Amino acid sequence: MGAAMIAGLPLSNRVRDYPESEFRHPLPHEAELTAGVRIEPGRSYGFFTDTTVCIGCKACEVACKEWNNLPADNLGLTGDSYDNTGHLSANTWRHVAFIEQMADRPTEMRPFQSNWLMMSDVCKHCHNPPCMEACPTGALFKTEFDTVVVQQDICNGCGYCVPACPFGVVDLNPLDGKAHKCTLCYDRLKGGLEPACAKSCPTDSIQFGEVADLQQRAAKRLEHLHAVGVPSAYLYGAPDGPGATGGLKYLNAFFLLTDRPEVYNLPEAPTRPSDRVAPSLLSGLAAVAGLAVAAVALFSRRD
């Protein structure tokens, strides 16, 4: 793919091949045109969500619902700022959080987001995904794009992935009895398309690409933000940083945040639940074995 600066944007040279703006046929490797990346099996893909440019338009939420044919849920109003979506669920795979920080005086307001922090939350597609490590049926698996997907023809709704996820993402739908979460648009990736949310994001707050690329892009963006006076910016889910602690390593879908993780409803230092399997099993067995030895002593006593 030849990347060139076209009209100030780093776009693929291929855009010149398509002067029309409406298409009656799918374009081969469309993501090259929309995200500057060719999607090929065997590589790692993910999202870099830069919250400093999010305007809270919820285009990502809508695009996700549309493409994935997800019904509206969480009906009603929450009263919590403009967030009536509430949380990620079996039927909601993108969730825009709204944090109003209006206590500061106007002169102290940050030069972006007008002291509203907005963040489009999504499944993190963890490098070492706890949901997948917990799944006893193998329904949850790593795809050829290094994303984490629930295979609907295998999941039996045991629900064990739900408490395993350190971010409260994956959810059971009691109606169809299966676990659901963001698939990073598995079907679109197979067709060479950029995921629906990233494609629809008008500010490029959600960027889709190869994880290594995105991490570099994020590092540059961070440097820039620090240089222009946003020292609070940091990456959540970058290798071994906040959000990728305790053996998760890194998150394929990571974020640039400007306040503490908890403000965005994210844990600062999540753990990898499977690390607790061995210590727990061994301690339990030791207790039973010890008591069994006591039983041997008791039983072999003559009376």
Place this chain on the structure above:
Amino acid sequence: MKRVEGTVLFTQESRFMLETDAGERHLFILSHKASAEAQQLPPLQHRQARVRVTYDNDPAIIGYAAHAIDVLPEQRRGQGARQWARQ
């Protein structure tokens, strides 16, 4: 339980969009009690099959719970529309 007939427009996992003969579109989720499985839905989409869905409301979502899907014979395709036109 209610019944509705229409065309399967598209499917995703256990969800499918049905266009009724009156041209309304409704979202259904295949219930875990249904004998049909989610992996049987995509062929219906490819054929744009006409089906009869037995369903229930679900207050938690804007959509319905599908309990049974009966594929209608192909020759009846369009007949519904004609009937509709006659009314």
Place this chain on the structure above:
Amino acid sequence: MNFIPLPSPSAARPVSDAYDGTTYYGRPALKPAPFENSVVGSYIFLAGLCGVAQVIATVADVARAPRREGLVRRGRLLSMLAPTLGSVLLVYDLHTPKRFYNMLRIARPTSPMSIGTWILMGFSIFSGATAAAQVAADWVRPGWARLLHGIARTTQVPAAVAGAGLGTYTASLLSSTSTPLWAAAPKSLAVQFGSSSMASGAAALAMAERHAGSRSLARKLDTLALAALAVELGASVVSEATYRTRGISAAEDAAADTRTIAQIGTIAPFALQMLAGKGKRSAGILSDLASLAILAGSFCLRTGVMEAGDESARRPQDYFRFAKPGNLPK
């Protein structure tokens, strides 16, 4: 123009060991397990009871306990509740029960639910064989019976090993999640579950021995049950201390009633057995009461932990306090 000095990446990270109580509108940051606590709690209780019943029967047989035949038979038969009723409970709790067999597609060492499935499978096979040989031996001619007892004596060993796993893996099932209360003290919770299993199995078999008129074995089993309770008490003190230092103990109030029964079930048996040791006439009743208290306590320990865990998952402040760098495993 003044430039703010570039902070080093590590300085930009919000490293703070103190959690200031921030939440996102108090919304949960985690999803509680979608298990039905009474169903899965019953399974965990049964798994413990049956697994340990097999362990006790095997230990009694191998240690050649005097007059052990009745105890061994009852232990082997009691253990059959897990493969039967226990499996039904597990399948019932699935949200797509007709696909229960998908559990057997893979074996996943990172998933206690997968480990448990295979432990239950192994236990069912070996315990089933042992129980079948036992039942058959009770019916056939002595010559055949000796052969069948030989078979049971062989199969009971792997059955007992699986039984020990069955009585304890359920703790790691809970601990290997992100639910704060379950994840905070994996080792002591496992000791609690394991010893509570031992107490419940010993209590149930003690009661049966008493009613079969085998006093001395009943007394030994009662002692074993009390020893297990003592271990459980010790481990629960460790767990409680961990919850308190991590600042997540408040969630336990959600299961206050269940916890009270569980606590009575671990403490009352000591008093009841002491009284039984004194009073001659009502000794049997008091000992039975102690056994029943142990069984009720063992059941409530499991459901109580499950309820409290769900509540801790719903409390964002608990999770955020728990998910701090200071709490990471070293």
